[in-house]
Amino acid sequence: xxxxxxxxxxxxxxxxxxxxxxxxxxxxxxxxxxxxxxxxxxxxxxxxxxxxxxxxxxxxxxxxxxxxxxxxxxxxxxxxxxxxxxxxxxxxxxxxxxxxxxxxxxxxxxxxxxxxxxxxxxxxxxxxxxxxxxxxxxxxxxxxxxxxxxxxxxxxxxxxxxxxxxxxxxxxxxxxxxxxxxxxxxxxxxxxxxxxxxxxxxxxxxxxxxxxxxxxxxxxxxxxxxxxxxxxxxxxxxxxxxxxxxxxxxxxxx
Amino acid sequence: xxxxxxxxxxxxxxxxxxxxxxxxxxxxxxxxxxxxxxxxxxxxxxxxxxxxxxxxxxxxxxxxxxxxxxxxxxxxxxxxxxxxxxxxxxxxxxxxxxxxxxxxxxxxxxxxxxxxxxxxxxxxxxxxxxxxxxxxxxxxxxxxxxxxxxxxxxxxxxxxxxxxxxxxxxxxxxxxxxxxxxxxxxxxxxxxxxxxxxxxxxxxxxxxxxxxxxxxxxxxxxxxxxxxxxxxxxxxxxxxxxxxxxxxxxxxx
Numbered sequence: 001x002x003x004x005x006x007x008x009x010x011x012x013x014x015x016x017x018x019x020x021x022x023x024x025x026x027x028x029x030x031x032x033x034x035x036x037x038x039x040x041x042x043x044x045x046x047x048x049x050x051x052x053x054x055x056x057x058x059x060x061x062x063x064x065x066x067x068x069x070x071x072x073x074x075x076x077x078x079x080x081x082x083x084x085x086x087x088x089x090x091x092x093x094x095x096x097x098x099x100x101x102x103x104x105x106x107x108x109x110x111x112x113x114x115x116x117x118x119x120x121x122x123x124x125x126x127x128x129x130x131x132x133x134x135x136x137x138x139x140x141x142x143x144x145x146x147x148x149x150x151x152x153x154x155x156x157x158x159x160x161x162x163x164x165x166x167x168x169x170x171x172x173x174x175x176x177x178x179x180x181x182x183x184x185x186x187x188x189x190x191x192x193x194x195x196x197x198x199x200x201x202x203x204x205x206x207x208x209x210x211x212x213x214x215x216x217x218x219x220x221x222x223x224x225x226x227x228x229x230x231x232x233x234x235x236x237x238x239x240x241x242x243x244x245x246x247x248x249x250x251x252x253x254x
Numbered sequence: 255x256x257x258x259x260x261x262x263x264x265x266x267x268x269x270x271x272x273x274x275x276x277x278x279x280x281x282x283x284x285x286x287x288x289x290x291x292x293x294x295x296x297x298x299x300x301x302x303x304x305x306x307x308x309x310x311x312x313x314x315x316x317x318x319x320x321x322x323x324x325x326x327x328x329x330x331x332x333x334x335x336x337x338x339x340x341x342x343x344x345x346x347x348x349x350x351x352x353x354x355x356x357x358x359x360x361x362x363x364x365x366x367x368x369x370x371x372x373x374x375x376x377x378x379x380x381x382x383x384x385x386x387x388x389x390x391x392x393x394x395x396x397x398x399x400x401x402x403x404x405x406x407x408x409x410x411x412x413x414x415x416x417x418x419x420x421x422x423x424x425x426x427x428x429x430x431x432x433x434x435x436x437x438x439x440x441x442x443x444x445x446x447x448x449x450x451x452x453x454x455x456x457x458x459x460x461x462x463x464x465x466x467x468x469x470x471x472x473x474x475x476x477x478x479x480x481x482x483x484x485x486x487x488x489x490x491x492x493x494x495x496x497x498x499x500x501x502x503x504x505x506x507x
Contacts, residue, residue, distance in 0.1 A: 102422075102429050103384045110377055114370060118418070122357070122365050122411075129358050150424025150494065159373075159422045166417025169405025173462055174356060176407075241405060 001226050002233035005030035008081040009232055010073055012064050012124070013091030015042030017191040018142060018220045022088055025225020026232060027055035032081040036062030036073045036091070056081070064091045064120035070127050077131075084131040086232040089124050089164075090142040091116055092157070097193040102155040110156055117160035121167055129180065136179040140231055141168055143184040143243060145251035161186075165243055172241030181240035183231050188247035189218040213249030223248075264340025264392070266481055267292035267333050269379050271320045271372060273349035276397070276446055278302045279474035280343060285311035287478055292333035294318050294326065312336060320346060320375035326382040340485040341393040342383040343477065345447075346375040346419070347412070351399065352448040354408030354460075368411035369418075376419040380426050384435065391434025393484040396423040397477065399444040400504040403496070406460030409444065416441075420496060427494035436493035440480050442473035443500050466501030473499055 009026045013019040014035035020042075027033045027050040035057060037043035043059025050057040060076050062069040077084045093116045095109065121141060132139060146154055147161030165184055172182040194217070198205040209215055218224050227246045230236050245251050266289045270277035274295045281302055285291045290312040293299040296319050303315030314336055316329035333339060348368045360368070376396060383394050401409060402416025420439045427437035444460070476499035484492065498504050 102426055103381055103388075105381075107374060107377070110374065114373070118370060118373075118414070119362075119365070122360075122369070126358050126360070147421060150421050150426075150428055152425065152428040155422065155425035155429065158425050159418050162421030163369075163373075163414050163418040166402055166405070166414040167410060169417075170401075170407065170410040170413045171357060171405075173405050173460075174407040174410060 001029055002230050002235045003030055004229060004233055007085035007232065008032045008034065008077050008083060009086040009088065010034045010036065010077050010084055011088045011090055012036040012062065012073070014046060014059070015039050017193070018187060018189050018224055019090040020046050021189070021220020021225050022090060022228045023057065024049065024221045025229050027057055028053065029229045029233070031232070033057040034073055034077045034080070035059040036064065036069070038063060064089070064124065065115045067123045067127070070120070070123050074127055074131060083135050084128060085135050085137045086140065087124060087128045087132065088140045088142065088228060089121055091120070093117065096157045097154070097197070099153040100156045105156065113156040113160045118163045121164055125167070125171060129175070132180045133178045138181040138183070138232055139171070140228060141184045143186050145186045145188065145245060145247055147186065148243070149251065149253065168243065169241050176240060181236070183240060184243040185224065185227050185231065186243050186245045186247065186251070187218055187224040187227070188212070188250050189220045189224050191220070211250055212247070216248065218246060218248060263289050264338045264485060265290040265292060265333060265336035266341045266343065266485070267294060267330060267339055268343045268345065269320065269326070270295040271346040271375050272296055273448070274298055274345070276442070276473060277343070277345045280345070280477045281313070282306060283474040283478040284481065285309070285313055287482065290336035292316070292336055294329040296320065321371070321378060323378050323382060326378060327385060330382055330386045338390065339386060339392055341395060341481050342387065343395045343397065343481060344376060344379040344383065345397040346372040346379065347397070347399065347447040348372055348415070349448060351409070351412040352445045355411070356408060357410040360411060365411055369415040372415045373418045373422070376422060380422060384426070384430060387435050388433045393481070393489065394423070394426070394435060394437045395477070395481060395484065396420070396437070396439045397447070398439055398441050399447050400441040400498055400500045401444050401460050401463060403441060403498070403504050403506045404462050406444070406462050409460060412444070424494045431493055436484060436490065438484060438492060438494065439496045440477055441496060441498045441500065441504070442476070443503070446473045463503050466503040468501035471499055471501045
């Protein structure tokens, strides 16, 4: 796996699910990790796990819809570890896995999705730019294959993930001259939300596995994490403006 | 209004945000092709329609803010007098879309007006169009800038908005197909969407854009042709697609 020794990575939504896996993977590759979390108990658990493995991490309570919280996480990274080499925006709305009736869903629900994934993406990019430019760093958005294909049931989730892909393509062009790279990862991974869906519909997991050529859902740390580590590392220094689909072969279009 | 085979053409309603230069051009072209045309927007809709009527066309203009769902519903209902609605064209874009601005220089209000407000208008427009078309089916066409597909420095907000609208359209296509509604996206050059001219201060062509393989097209003609196809021979066959009308400058994916 790529080496992140000496680098500092900020991960939003790092208390559980994919964000937790990304934080563990980045720390495992040698990075110092700042975990932005809504629930400090979950953040502390991940920090403890990283510390047990002789890694360095700190958690900070962070609601990405509050621009001040974003600044706080970036400041903490600078104060504690000396700077910011990578920011991974992973946080999503708590409503993201809930089906949406596109034809009748209220604007307030859209705003809930957009505030976390579109407005916050703008705030994170604007706030992080100077620090990333200082260290020729990288910005990564965790998007979704749904952001390429659309979704019959998760239309708002798909749309905000598309927004992040659009942001990546243009921002990569805008920040390239500053040697700041911008990429996205579109994972298909087991998450707590998916576990709940499987519990509610025991046959769902088998149906989903059947659609994945590699026959299983990705593990957040072991399957998705290495993609983030690679994109945070110098090994990907010539890659920008891309969406890396990490889905076991489930998604091949686009 | 009849087509070449003598069949009555369904009405096409063009809904736009502020500005609306392209929407007016599309409406004019459609009226010239014999379609009854509804024009809905916050400014200039009635004047455009009056011009089309005085030229011998069938047209109706209704003023409505794109963020006002009730007003949009009423405006679409008002277009019923034009006959059965065959298609709704949604053209929501920021009026200063072609003015280059680096993301770090944007304040929250500017980001919202360049990126997120047009997305909300598109969502409201899609919902209103669905309500209107769900009875007998029809085509929805969403207009976005081509550079949304490949990205453009200095246009992060507008291209992010375009990609979001494009995937909203895909999701709508997946969801509403069983109601007989197709939803497709047409991508046109960014400078044809905005109200500034290419020579205006701050307006520059994105470096990401190469020259078109074909002569620079008239997007109004292209959009009208796509609408004719989607309400005619391709109706019921094509949905969730993105059609680039820029002469081949962008060939993604």
